[in-house]
Amino acid sequence: MTSFSLQHQALEPSWFAALDPRTRLLAAVFFTLSALCLSALWPLIALLALALLLTILLGCQWRLIIKRLLAFEGFMVLVVLFLPFTVAGKPWFAIAGMEASYQGVIQALVILLRGNAVVLALLALVGSMEPVKLGYALAGLGIPEKLVQLFMMTVRYIGVLFDEHQRLRTAMKARAFVAGSNWHTWRSYGHLLGMLLVRSMERAQRISGAMRCRGFNGKFHLLTPVKWHRRDTAVLTLAVLLFLLPLEWQWWQYGF
Amino acid sequence: MVSENIKQRDDRVTETSHSALLKVAGLGFAYAQKPVFSEVNFELYPGDRLALIGANGAGKSTLLRVLVGLAKPNSGSITAFGQHCVGEESFQRVRQRMGLLFQDSDDQLFCPTVLEDVAFGPLNQGLTAEQAIAKAQTTLTSLGMAQFAERITYRLSGGEKRMVALATVLAMSPEILLLDEPTNGLDAAAEERLLQHLQALPQAMIIVSHDRAVLERLANRAVILQSGQLDAAVMHRHPHQHAHEHLHVHPSSEVEAGKHGAKEHH
Structure with a gap:
């Protein structure tokens, strides 16, 4: 993978x-x-x-x-x-x-x-x-902290989402799915995307729960080492x- | 059932003289009108290491989420550290003292670097940046993870992620640890390392795990959640005396070389 x-x-x-x-x-x-x-x-x-x-x-x-x-x-x-x-x-x-x-x-x-x-x-x-260094650079240049955090979260979770996508794709392939130009293919990709969205949503909820467990109250902290x-x-x-x-x-x- | 519980608690109070860290009474939770559990009663005392067992989907993780206020119960009350918990604000105070280790460490580690992630909790507790970094470093060192401080969280292996996730929880100096499948997905070496650190911790714990060996090492008391009810369970071990065959797996090259003779096959 x-x-x-x-x-x-x-x-x-x-x-x-x-x-x-x-x-x-x-x-x-x-x-x-x-x-x-x-x-x-x-x-x-x-x-x-x-x-x-x-x-x-x-x-x-x-x-x-x-x-x-x-x-x-x-x-x-x-x-x-x-x-x-x-x-x-x-x-x-x-x-x-x-x-x-x-x-x-x-x-x-x-x-x-x-x-x-x-x-x-x-x-x-x-x-x-x-990419993390780029985030620090952006913060160091005075880009709004919320945007920097958004960028950092993207960097952090894009790989996790990609892995999830790959797992779903592998599972489809393992059941002999071959992409073609037919209705079945489009529907399957629809399911794949839908599933990915649902899982991302659930993960976002779990992450937010984990953040609240550690006392998150809307304030982000960036220990910028630039x-x-x-x-x-x-x-x-x-x-x-x-x-x-x-x-x-x-x-x-x-x-x- | 209720009266029995109260009697049991009275015994505990006279026996330990400590008051309960956590007291749950008549707790019920339903998901989309479908009851997950109801009338859950239990107490957690200092030094308790409570194993929470039950089948898949019995609601063990949900119960942990309810305890820290991430899910709202339909009925019952939670009293933590002598305070009755209702509403987000009281749970915010509870979460400062009750640490939940999530099943998937990817959910827990969201900061760019390990040090930032571990310092996140202490910063939320109101420490200054320097204090929080110092606290994070001490915690990482106590878990033997000091050299990971500058690492990028998403580049860590599964075992490293779990250790860092534990550090993020411990950095807040919790008095109760809630562990949701702590050894899930870890290889033998990583599991051993985690268990050794967990065993050495002084906190009261609630441990959810399907792994009997893990529970045997960590827990000193058990409750079982089945068909929506929480009941006390007995953990015991007894010697088995029966002859049986073992499955032995050796590399075929070694077998061919005659390394594993008949005497080995007990």
Whole structure:
């Protein structure tokens, strides 16, 4: 039985793992901001190269990165296919009477590059982090405690729910269930989902009971162990300067 | 039945001079109009280790839930630590002193790390963060789990989860422990470790278990819940003197090598 994990186990260098998780989160935010400000092709390619460099430097596992990128690329394919035909501008070529414009192609390329750069950087900077650490980082950045707790609970129980789902699936398979395109399949999946919902509900009630047993009265306590060091300031400054480089290139070459 | 119980209690009072930690009288619970149990009477005294036995679905877990106020009884009264318990507020006070160990530790451990989970109860009791962490660490150390403090709860094994769940309960310094199938789903080594720690604890306990060996080691008194009634039960052991065959399981390679001769087959 495979177990479910939100984290792709990165082989991150120890200096990187020792950083305050907020540094990594903030670096990712600045990277995204920089990507959003870029609209010229070559600076965007430079940013994508930067993201690739980060991925290599921080020792990510390519198999996992590619697997996660593919899920994202499925969405990107639609953008690349439709944008050239829907953006008005100078016509470039025509397929079956529909004209593709230069502007549309460029716009599709920009979105493709920007999206991939951001996703790669996020996977390298945040995706390699223990999800719990991400929760601490969010709390440390002043995100409302209720939202952080919601996130922490999700992290805690998504695996438990996944296991429950797997057990039900195995039980179905053990009784010779094979998914097909028929009414029986849909009904069975309906039962599976319904059962999962009922069980989640019951588990939620048991958890809430257990919390009340330990004196829970609506107040959550987060013993946040994040500490900002001087090296975090240094790394974040360096990262922000690095991420600003393509932006400066764009301003210098193409204006605002 | 009732008068018998009272007489029994009087005997206990003169005998121990302690007053009951927990007194349950005429307790009844129904689920969707279907009665689960009724007229349940019993008392728990300091030092009592009460085995609560009964078939699947007899309502043992429900009774434990009723005792800490997680389920509302239809009739009867619960008196804990000399206080009559009615309503959520009084049960909130009871839960500070009566710890329930859940059957599934995944229900009990909801915090990101072990230390946070164990400190959750003490924090709710009003301790400061430092005090709560200190308390959590002491509790973990007393169970030999100190090195697990920084671990992520959902990455623990089943046995480790159960020990941490016990730590979360003990960190609140309860006077009564309610154990719902404490050894359920544990392997032999984890079970042995848990039982050793449980045996060494001073608290009064109510233990629900189907495992006779577990009850034999933990309990000194027993009640049985059957067809909705709670009756006193007798735990006894007697030597069996009968010849019988044992099932022996040896690796076939060892048998072929002649390691297990006929003399071994008593």
